[in-house]
Amino acid sequence: MTNATPSENSKSNQVNTTQPSVAASSVTDAVGRSVDGHRVLLVDDQPMIGEAVRRLLADQADITFAFCKDAAKALSTAEEFQPTVILQDLVMPDIDGLDLVSQFRSHPGTEKIPVIMLSANEEAATKAQLLEAGANDYLIKLPHQIELIARIRVHSEAYKRLLERDAAFGALERSLADLTREREKSERLLRNILPDTIAERLKNNVSTIAETYSSVSVLFADLCGFTTFSERVDASQLVDLLDDIFSAFDHLANAYGVEKIKTIGDAYMAVAGLPEPRDDHAEAVAGMALGMLEAFRGVMRNRGLSMEVRIGIHSGPVVAGVIGKHKFSYDLWGDTVNTASRMESHGEPSRVHVSKGTYALLQDRYRFTDRGEMNVKGKGMQQTYFLLGRHEESV
DSSP states (O other), X not given: OOOOOHHHHTTTTOOOXXXXXXXXXXXXXXXXXXXXXXXXEEEOSOXXXXXXXXXXXXXXXXXXXXXXXXXXXXXXXXXXXXOSEEEEESBOSSSBHHHHHHHHHHSTTTTXXXXXXXXXXXXXXXXXXXXXXXXXXXXXXXXXXXXXXXHHHHHHHHHHHHHHHHHHHHHHHXXXXXHHHHHHHHHHHHHHHSOHHHHHHHHTTOSOOEEEEEEEEEEEEEEETHHHHHTSSOHHHHHHHHHHHHHHHHHHHHHHTOEEEEEETTEEEEEESOSSOOTTHHHHHHHHHHHHHHHHHHHHHHHTOOOEEXXXXXXXXXXXXXXXXXXXXXXXXXXXXXXXXXXXXXXXXXXXXXXXXXXXXXXXXXXXEEEEEEEETTTEEEEEEEEEEEOGGGO
16 A cells, blocks of 8 residues: 655644543553553545544544555554554445455454444445444444544443453463463372372372272382492482383383382382272282393393392282371381382392292292292291292283
8 A cells, every 4th residue: 555645644644642641541452562542543545534533533632543544554554553443434445345344353463453434324234234244333424523532432442341351361261271281290290109099089188098908919129239339320320220220110010000109219119909909919910020020131231230130029918098298108008018028138139039928829820939938037937939930821
């Protein structure tokens, strides 16, 4: 579009920058820009109409006026000027008024800005067409000053309230999205340290979680020679190795449906049969233990190391529950836990040492070697076994 001539610019393109005598409300538009007072853009191909409207609004301190005589530049002018109301001529040489309204309504920067049509045509059908196309109001050209100012203020205030509502909804949506992300993060962290069902009960404000399980299988694993190894490497290498080993163990626990309880230094503790009871808990732990031996050997081969792992298993009743108020810990208590720990500490490197109780649950499906009776610290003489693998017919 062609701009107005210099003489026209001095009048018809003039923008009223007079500051309001009272503080005008300020909001932010769709792209985050501040919108002060009432900002009126007139789109009309006749500069004399632009000058006439400017004069009608000149003494209104809260209204800033801009004029665009080229309909082809109406959208870009609106984007730059940020109007709160658009006054638009119905009949222009380059574009149909209905089409221009449709353009305003389809453009993201102007889709919600009120459009007041100006025309000498008062036919009801024409007005209906304009409203259907997206116009908000209709005034006879040239409107009376009092009516024009009233319509501008009503529509401008409504638009600014719409901007405020959209901004509030946007802030609320962002807050909800942030809250959702934080909640999901908290839930992931909670489920990383607690079984899913226990985490769910904590979320539901169950104050005390403590249960007795009549039959579970507890596994302990310890890295042989780790203390000596830790004295020869730096902290990052040490932590990286433990992460590699325990991540492999975690993968096996997930595969066999075994619940990891905790790691203590270079020791690893897991259990099957809780928090959801299962009849095959001993078989699940046995399968995991054999997998742990193979996984550990793989990590050692990849790193060129020669450490070994020692594993112990015992089956029996336990008490399980959550302790702590700020840092939760799901743990097990009872003689079964102590015996499983003794099976590990009295075992041999690269072997799975099991109690008689676990052997009784697995003997039909797994192969063992009888270790005979041995004096287990705090338990006296006990018959124990080394787990070798599954019977071929059970595979």
